[in-house]
Amino acid sequence: MLERLLVLFFVVTTLAHAAPAEHVILVSIDGWAHHYFDDPKCHMPAVKALAANGVRSKRMECSFPTVTWTNHTTLVTGVHPGKHGVLANEYFDREQRKKIPLIPDPLFNKDEIVKTPTIYDAAKAAGMKTAGVIWPASRGAKTLDWTVPDVFEQELFEKYGTPELLEDARAAGIPIEKQMEWCKAGNAGKAQRDYMYTLLATHIIKKHKPNFLAIHLVSLDSFEHAHGRQVAEAYWAANDSDNRVADLVRATEEAGIRDKTAFVITTDHGFVTYTKSINANSALKKDGFVKAVLGKSLAPDSQVFAMAEGGSCFVYVLDAANRETILQQITPKLAKLEGVEGVVESKDFDSKLHHITTAQDGREPDLVLLAADGYTFTDSLADSEVIIPNDPPKGAHGHFQLDPNLYGGFVISGAGVKQGVVLDEMKNIDVTPTMAKLLGVPFPDADGRVLNEALK
Structure with a gap:
């Protein structure tokens, strides 16, 4: 009798703590702004079917700056950029006096730049199988069982790709040898890249049934950069991304895990269509704060450099001894430039941007400029003009995270998720704690919250 009671207790306890989902698939559609969901010109039937059978948010607040590397890191860490450390798509090295790129992972492995745990770290620690596709x-993430990195170079793609996955891809005819060729092709290669990356993801799903898989789709962002938001080319790319989502759903059906899988479809940022670029370095050159060598490189005696980050500009004071004096001189002048909608001083980084100060992290700037709608920043040292017209219009991001155009889309659907719920608003820091709750893995240090109203 006692033995039967112990068995019953074990079964009940196990069921009480069973994870709502055995598998979570995170799909980022780069540049998928919240307004695309209700735009009648945007045809995304697969994503809308997931939303109808699940939960969506009318808008999702992204991280500042609203750029790819920062926001994808927030999506898998659940913390703000000041904590996870991926502060932008690049940063300015004060000692080397040059920009250091983080996009597209040309220099650093994950452990060198991501300072806080990720959802795939937590899943792996819980004994689960993990995967990441670009x-x-x-x-180089040690906690991804099957992965290819988000890089351009064929050498890096294969060096940091999981050998077994690459071997399987070649055997299956997945065209991984086209990686560099399609990257070099620009927009013409973006749909092919997403096709190839999705083939890799569907192979992983069907062969390995990972508990967590993250995939990044790149087409929409690229076409928005070239043409602006909510234009014919962007609608086409959004539909192409929707087809890739449909491929992933079918893969879970073929793997026999559809009813045990939760899908999270989201993004890194929205977009602004711009017609003018602001070059703060040109303005600073006029006052002698920025000096260039042959219009190409920063002169050793330059006191300031203004690094463009799309719709924001990170201003670095390089003369540390005169930092405060220089900031007092340049801040009001930069604030008055055409197209500059706001200026954020270091003392307000935490409260307004969720960043930390340069005293805490030397990669952080001393001042941040925010572009108005219709504007973006450039930082070419060769320019003499401060305001540069762009014709035809193009698209940009990197703007202030509370700009209405920069909010992202979000859909969650499947195992453990309610049906027919629409949330008014959420934050991207909420994505990881919600996925952790679905998988039943502890994730105690997130800045975000579990979207309990979306879960069964």
Whole structure:
């Protein structure tokens, strides 16, 4: 009798703590702004079917700056950029006096730049199987069982790709040898890249049934950069991304895990269509704060450099001894430039941007400029003009995270998720704690919250 009671207790306890989902698939559609969901010109039937059978948010607040590397890292860490450390798509090295790129993972492995645990770290620690397909800032991640990095170079793609996965891809005819060729092709290669990356992801799903898989789709962002938001080319790319989502759903059906899988379809940022670029370095050159060598490189005696980050500009004071004096001189002048909508001083980084100060992290700037709608920043040292017209219009991101155009889309559907719920608003820091809850893995240090109203 006692033995039967112990068995019953074990079964009940196990069921009480059973994870709502055995598998979570995170799909980032780069540049998928919240307004695409209700736009009648945007045809995304697979994503809308997931939303109808699940939960969506009318808008999702992204991280500042609203750029790819920063926000993809937030999506898998659940913390703000000041904590996870991927502060932008690049940063300015004060000692080397040059920009250091983080996009597309040309230099650093994940452990060198991501300072806090990720959802795939937590899943792996819980004994689960993990996968990442061109997920930004995941190069060389030791806790991804099957992965290819988000890089351009064929050598890096294969060096940091999981050997077994690459071997399987070649045997299956997945065209991984086209990686560099399609990257070099620009927009013409973006749909092919997403096709190839999705083939890799569907192979992983069907063969390995990972508990967590993250995939990054790149087409929409690229076409928005070239043409602006909510234009014919962007609608086409959104539909192409929707087809890739449909491929992933079918893969779970073929793997026999559809009813045990939760899908999270989201993004890194929205977009602004711009017609003018602001070059703060040109303005600073006029006052002698920025000096260039042959219009190409920063002169050793330059006191300031303004690094463009799309719709924001990171201003670095390089003369540390005169930092405060220089900031007092340049801040009001930069604030008055055409197209500059706001200026954020270091003392307000935490409260307004969720960043930390340069005293805490030397990669952080001393001042941040925010572009108005219709504007973006450039930082070419060769320019003499401060305001540069762009014709035809193009698209940009990197703007202030509370700009209405920069909010992202979000859909969650499947195992453990309610049906027919629409949330008014959420934050991207909420994505990881919600996925952790679905998988039943502890994730105690997130800045975000579990979207309990979306879960059964």
